[in-house]
Structures are given as structure tokens and as C-alpha cells.
Amino acid sequence: MFRRVLIANRGEIACRIAATLREMNIAPIMVCSEADRGARHARLGAETLEIGPAEPRASYLNIDALIDAARRARADAVHPGYGFLAENAAFAEAVEAAGLTFIGPAPEQIRAMGDKRAARALAEKARVPVVPGAEGADASALAKAAARIGYPVMVKAALGGGGKGMRVVADEAALREAVESATRLAESAFGDGAVYLEKRLERARHIEVQVLGDGRGKAVHLFERECSLQRRHQKVIEECPSPAVDEALRQRLTFAAVSLAEAVRYRGAGTLEFLLAEDGAFYFLEMNTRLQVEHPVTEFVTGLDLVRLQLEVAANGALPIAQSDVRRQGYAVEARVYAEDAAHGFLPQAGVASRVRWPRAPFVRVDAGIESGDAVPVHYDPILAKVVAYGETRERALVRLGAALDECLVHGVVSNLPFLKALVRARAVAEGTMDTEWIERAFLPDFSALAGAPAPDLALAAVALAEHLGGSGASATANAGAATRVPDAFQALGRWRQPGLE
């Protein structure tokens, strides 16, 4: 097993990976940008190296700086987390070229799945259904294909993903313009203007299957996750298992996922995303070759630590579990807490979260990237934490999640907590009838009315009374901008605090 693992990431996911590393007696090596000095993840490292300016390109996306940091820290492996370089084949190659282990799939697997057209072709070869679609060299070829498939269609960037650069097109007139603009966008965003078409499925659900492969043609699944609660293709609440999947469908979905993972000799943890149509048919969308944000719901329900499984596969080249070891019990639901102002168009927020409190309750897990006084920099994804609840029934998990969200407090930076609290108690969520556009179609209008309502008189009274009594709460002091160089005395303390890790 590895002794020192560099985590090429920040925020909640870096903290979460470090927790498993410590448990396994592996030293977590953290990296941080100038903006993240003193950030929670930077404080959690057995060793923390600064890798460059705040701009992601200069730090968390800077392959040379990361490899250099891994060498300096004498790391023997690199965990990429999610986002940043997690699905960058060149990074995986650079890690391996430096003689280190990349905790993830082989570079060619990242590359193949990163090209959505190649991924579709691989799925078809493995007899996994894909959304009816077409590739084409130009707009007229695509228009011909669209007429055959039937409108509406989606225009997507071949190298896109995560909903970026996606356009819905209702007719041929709009198609030509959409293809042109999507090509331009894809060229600037991904360096390749290739686009493809997919039939747009109405009221579809987003279901994904977690898999783990040994890299030699054997894979297991860890059931599905339901991620239909999305806003603008960004997931908000996820759960395991899906309320829309019965045992027969689960068998077919997981069989398809394992078939594809085995066909490409997938290595490590990965997720196959599917669209589930109203008629019960499902279609492969894409494969994410990394740990997912929403992995904790799978961990709650299977009792398995996905990060530990990733490390074991990477270190030993074999699956530490058989399919029969993977069992499912109960229900788990996760909500993503973002620094976003849900009442004002979900604008991302930044600043200092001067007062933060996360819930502590039975059957509740919080993966947080910030504590009181931590900065939320403008440069990065505004995720603050994930709050996850478990229940013997789905209903109980939702009630617990609602109570846990009520206990969350984030002051100093506006968060989406009011949105999440309302969402988790919505009727369609309780009934499990949501689809990927339900939030925008049905929930947001109601929520906007709620968010625009005046605050109760008592809230105004409290503010004025706090003012009157003086010294209202925590002042805005940041950990960011703390000492750039760690004094020697603190390095000694670090060793004392982390016995067994060097």
C-alpha cells in the first residue's frame, strides 16, 4: 500500500479523501493555491505545499507544478479527486511518467470516455443502448440525421460533459444556428469543435451506476444513484437507491454498466450515466472516469468506502471485493450546499464564511470544505459541503436530511440552504416523481415566490436588537492570508499531531 498520497484537489473532496488516507495510515499530502493558504484542506495535510497563484490554470490545473509538488513531498501516488485534472489523460500520463501511481483509470480510458462519440461507439459495441443520435461533418448532414431521429434534438460538444455547451433544438431552422454556435463554443472551451446530435427525451430521469474495475476485464457494480434533481444540468440532491428503479430494471441497468466497464477493461472507480425514459427504456449517456461528488450515498447504503476501494485497486491491481460482497441496505440522500444566492438567480457568492455550523445527528454525514472563518474564494467551484442522511426507509432519510439542513448555519457568505430546505420537503421529492427538468419547470416558480416574501417581523426585531445590544456576533476574520511560511515550531507540532505519519 502507498505511504504518501498527494491529493491534487481542494475543498470538501480533498478533506474527504484525506480522512480515508489517515484511517489507512497513509500520509495525505495537500496542495494549495495562494488563495487557499489556511483553507481547511490545507490545514489537514500531513504536509501542505503551495503550488501557485489563485487562478486554477496556475495552480490546481498546473500539471508541472503538481508533479513537482509530488516529487518534493516524496509522494508515491496521486489522487485527483473530481473536477480539475481528474479526467485529464495528460495528467494521468505525467503522473505515471514521474514514476508515481495515478489513482484512477489508465490514460487511454480517460481519453476514450472523454470523447463522447467514442464512448457512444464503445457502448454500442458492448450492446449497451445509447440515446438515438448522429455524428456529422457539417450542419446539413446533421440536419438530415435530425429529421430521421425526430425533433427536438440536443446538440452537444464531443469533448464536453457536465452539461456544458449543450443546446436543445426544436426544428431545422434552429439546428443550423445551434450547430454553428455549439461548434464555436466547443472550439474555444475544449479545443475541438466536434459536435454530435442526440434525441431529446422528455421527462427523463438521470440514473447512474457506480462501478469498480480491476483494469484486466473484471468489474463489479455498487448499485445505482438517482440524480434527477438538477438545476441547469447541475445536480442538487442525489440518492441511492433510485425510487424509479425496481429490481428487474436494476438488474438490467447494472448488467449494462458492468458489461461496458468490463469491455473497456476499466480500472478503478467509475460511473456510467444513463437517461431513464418515461416508458422505462434506458440509454447510456456518458461515463465519468473518477470519483463522483455524490459518492457518499453509495457508501451509506453499501457500507463500503469508495476511496479505500480506489486505493486498493490502484495499489494491488485487483478488486478487493466480489459482486456478492456488495449488499444494499436502506436509503441515503445527499444535498449539495453551495455558496449561491438562490433568491437572486443562483449567483455564485464569495467572501468569508465568518460563522459556520454543520449538523451532528445520528445517521447524518457532512463532508465539508469550510469551517468558521474560512474564505470562499471567487476562483473555484462554490461547493461548501455535502450533507447526507441515511434512513431505513426513503421517507426517514428525507426527514433526517431536512432536519440536518435546518441545523446547518452558514453566515458571511450567502448559501443555497433555504433552497435545499424547501426542495427536500417538496411533494414531488417525497413521492419520488421528479425528472431532470422538474426543478426548473415546477419547483423554481414556487420557490421564487417564497424567497421573495418579506422576512418575519421578528427577524427584523432580532437584527435591530442585536445592533442595539452591540457586538453582533462574529466579526469577519479570515484564515486566508495567514502566514505564508510555517514556522519550524509548528512543523514539530505537526509531527506530534499526526503520530505514525512520518
Next chain:
Amino acid sequence: MRSEWRDGERVRSVEVTPLEPGRFRVVVDGATLELGVERRDDGRLLLSGAGGPHVAEVTSDGARRFVRLDTLEFVLSRESGTRRRGTGAAAGGLDAPMPGVVTRVMVAVGDEVAKGQPLLALEAMKMEHVIRSPRAGRIARLGARAGEMVAGGATLVELEPDASPAS
């Protein structure tokens, strides 16, 4: 003590009058509350007399106040009184709605602008936000140049005072 607070689109007024130790009369937009107030060591306020005990927690961040009342959260901001109404971010106005970098300035001081005309673009967290003019008018002042980093709430553009009465 009287104060004014911005609550979304509204400005609300509150007057606090001490009655006796631990008791206050609070008038919110003309409605009177009589409250027992106990300030805890951790800064929380225990409020009694308005339908049972409530716990409030208030955190300051510049002019903003984050208020937790039991399990509900609100963000209010102090109105200084000199500030013209309708220029706040809530009114779709001319303050930076979030900290970020000004990427483009599309107008100059003295320009006549139409309602809804893009004035400048602000980039933060991989998103571009276009600041548009809330009304027709002439640009009186620009608060930032292209490439400049600005704080949330910073005044980016000032329009010359409106000749017509504010709606």
C-alpha cells in the same frame, strides 16, 4: 433607536425602545412587539413574548446581517439613509452582485444609456454576469476599469440622478 433595513425588494424600518432591563418594545413597519430579550454568552438572543421563545443569531458582514431565527435564515442589509433606493443589487442595479473581476466596460462617463443596456461584465466563479442599466440616463461615474478586481456590493456605475420621480 431607529434603523432601516433592506429586505429583498423592500426597505423596512425598526424602532427599538428599552422598557426595563431585558425588556424592549420593538416597532417593525408600524407593528408593535413587546419582547423579553436575553443575550447568551455565545451571542445568541433568546426572544420571548412573541408566541413562545425563539432563538436568534445575527452575524455582521459589512452592511449585511445574516439572521437565523430558529431554523429560518434571512439576509438583510443596513440602509444608510443617504443611499438612493433602487440602486441595490436586488433592484437589478449597479452594484457588483458578487466579488469578481470586471472583464469588459462597455460605456464611458457621459454616455447616454437606455434601460436594459449592458454597461459592464463581471466574471466570477467561471460565470459571466452582465450589469445592465436599470433605467435610461447618463453615466455619471464608473467605479472600476476592465481587469480590475471588485468586492461584492462595490458600486460599479453611477447614473446621473433621474429627473422623473422614482417609481
